[in-house]
Amino acid sequence: MNTEKVVYLNSDEELDEFSKKETHILYFSSENCNVCHSVFPKLVELTSEYDVEIGRIDVNKNVKIAGQHLIFSIPTILIFNEGKEVVRESRFVDFEKISRTLQLILT
Template sequence: MNKHLELKSIKEVRAFIQENNFALLYIWSDQCSVCHALYPKLFESVKDYQKIKLGKVNYQVVSEIAGEFLVFSVPTIILFKEGKEYLREGRFMRVQEFNKQLKHLNFMM
């Protein structure tokens, strides 16, 4: 089962992306009810993809995330493939569409 890693600095975020071929960032905020509702669905979507590593970043703790990755709202998910942005979803993520994209990506793995 895939677990998430709580990333607490921009340095940790950069290292996480570099060290994992498939790195998924979940950028969220404590005061965001959508963030709290979406995360379990996202976790469920990626749990069977062992190659996708999930990193959870609190926007309020790592405020530099906004400038470095152009994050304007939360929740935002960014999937990196070999260090390059492959997929981005923000605020109102369509979980079924995301699952289809994961299945397509699974063929490439």
């Protein structure tokens, strides 16, 4: 798994800097979430063909950030384009929807 496009975000400042990118993905998860561990490699693989970075946020360590983004279940994937949330996928992730969205906004 190629994780060079993954940035671990642990503070509001890091999130603010990361969020300046025109298109980016936030991945909310937890170390003790088995579903999160199975979804993450698929997300990394799916995004490998696009010029987009994934900001990974542990909800247990960053409760405030999770609350600000209204994260109620994990894993949750948010795709942002031009500063606006364009896709939200939680728990049972539709990777086809994520792929179509990235293709539309990045090609």
